[in-house]
Amino acid sequence: MTDPLLIGYRRLLRPALFRLGRGDPESAHERALGLLARVSAIxxxxxxxxxxxxxxxxxxxxxxxxGxxxxxxxxxxxQGAAVRAWGPLGFGHVELGTVTPRPQPGNPRPRIHxxxxSGAIVNAMGFPSEGATALAARLARLGIRRGDGAAGARIGISIGKNKDTPLADAPGDYLAAFAALHAHADYIAVNVSSPNTPGxxxxxxxxxxGELLRALTAAARSADPARPVPIMVKVAPDLGPDALDELLSVCVGAGVAGxxxxxxxxDRTGLAPADRRPATDLAGGLSGRPLTRRALGVVRHLARRGPLPVxxxxxxxxxxxxxxxxDAGARLVQLYTGWIYSGPALVNAINRLPYPCRPEE
Ligand SMILES: Cc1cc2nc3c(=O)[nH]c(=O)nc-3n(C[C@H](O)[C@H](O)[C@H](O)COP(=O)(O)O)c2cc1C
Incomplete structure (x- = not known):
């Protein structure tokens, strides 16, 4: 990419942003998000x-x-701190969360590396969350409700369980978060794939x-029988083909929308040699460039099987x-690590792609 916006971001803005918070990625992240929140309030x-x-x-x-x-x-x-920034920055949707029903601190810091x-990040956040009620209150204050487009981008909300909730009681946590938030979400994402909450x-x-998803789709139907909020499921890229097929059939059976x-x-493969050891010594999930091929394989598998959009x-x-x-069948894409390393130019460049597009060999 020789886009001047990209070069400007990589050479000027990114070094400055990465230095915020004295080089601690999470502090830098919080400060950058705070800045975006203030700017997007105008x-x-x-x-x-x-x-x-x-x-x-x-x-x-x-x-x-x-969009x-x-x-x-x-x-x-x-926590939706900068929820109104993402539409103006070119995103068609933003997935807020993962939010837990009750507030919790997450894992000890530092937890983002x-x-x-390697174009990569390792994170072990463990769902730090102000809780579902606080997020619902923020969205209500900003007048953001399901279907109204008031945020400038569609709003997905990712829900999870509190760390101290026993796994057997997990459905209750997801249902509580759903109840607090569904009125503000264009879709609800069920996060059962973070590696940072034990089990x-x-x-x-x-x-x-199956039990969890049937409970959630039933809750969505009873909240709005005419137009239930779509429930999406976020999967781990570490599942093999058989596990993916099984998951897919459970999702279809439970009425999941995507x-x-x-x-x-x-996994820790695909890192630059000098990063292998430090990244392997860290607990947490790896994202970014080393994940590209693996994620693509999972998307291709799920999209070929159908019938759910991926x-x-x-x-x-x-x-x-x-x-x-x-090309592998994804209807939409989402960015995290690419946004950190390449900024708004990447969103712009993807939005300018022709459809259908063919990746370069
Ligand atoms: C610091 C960090 C925190 C994340 N927190 C969440 C989360 O709360 N819920 C979730 O579903 N995914 C979370 N993710 C995963 C991303 O949404 C995304 O699925 C993953 O990073 C792969 O995309 P990427 O390679 O573009 O980063 C997190 C990723 C990072 C790097």
Missing amino acids: PAARAGLSALHAPGEPIEVAGIAF NRVGLAAGLDK RFPR LRTLQDAGTL LIAGNTTL IGAGGIMTPDDACAMF
């Missing part, structure tokens, strides 16, 4: 940002009208998952990576 600033960004082509997925195909992945704006040489990924097992594939990986996430670092995701 209508003229939102209009100015929107004018800089390619809007992209509208698309309907799971019954939701998205374009690019979303911000869960975990970057967990950057590996720029969470076992909720992907067929029996447990899949997000996927979360961070526990949102591709994982290692989308260039427009060509996004193109490969679309």
Whole structure:
């Protein structure tokens, strides 16, 4: 990419942002998010940002009208602090959360580690959360409700369980978070794939998952019988083909509207040699460039099987990576690590891709 916006971001803005918080990635992240929150509170600033960004082509997925195909992945704006910034920055949707029903601090810091040489991040956040009620109150204060487009981007909300809730009681946590938040969400994402909450990924097992998802889709139907809020499921990229097939059939049976594939990986391959040892010594999930090929494989598998729409996430670092995701069958894509390393230029470049697009060989 030789986009001047990209070069400006990488050479000027990114070094400054990475230095915020004296080099601690999470402090830098909080300060940058605080800045975005303040800027996006000003209508003229939102209009100015929107004018800089390619809007992209509208698309309907799971019954939701998205302004374009690019979303911000869960975990970057967990509490919706800068919720009105993402539309003007070119995103068609933002997945807030993962939020837990009750507030909790998450794992001890430091818990985000950057590996720029590898285009990667390792995180062990463990769902730090102000809780579902606090997020609902913030969205209500900003007048953001399901379907109204008031945020400038569609709003997904990712929900999870509190760390101290026994796994057997997990459905109660997801239902509580759902009840608090569904009125503000264009879709709800069920996070059963974070590696940083002990045992969470076992909720992907067929029996447990079926019970959880049937409870959530029933709650969605009873909250709005005419137009239940779509429930999406976010999967781990570490599942093999058989486990994916089993998960898919459970999701279809439970009335799920779509899949997000996927979360961070526990695998540590694909890192630059100098990063291998430090990244392997850290607990947590790996994202970014080392995840590209693995995430693509999962998306291709799920999209081929059908019938649920797939949102591709994982290692989308260039427009060509996004193109490969679309080519593999993803209807939408989401960015996290690519946004950290390449900024708004990446969103713009993906929104300018022709459809269908073919990745370069
Ligand atoms: C610091 C950090 C925090 C994250 N928190 C969440 C989260 O709360 N919920 C979730 O579903 N995914 C979370 N993710 C995973 C991302 O949403 C995304 O699925 C993953 O990073 C792969 O995409 P990427 O390679 O573009 O980063 C987090 C990722 C990072 C790097």
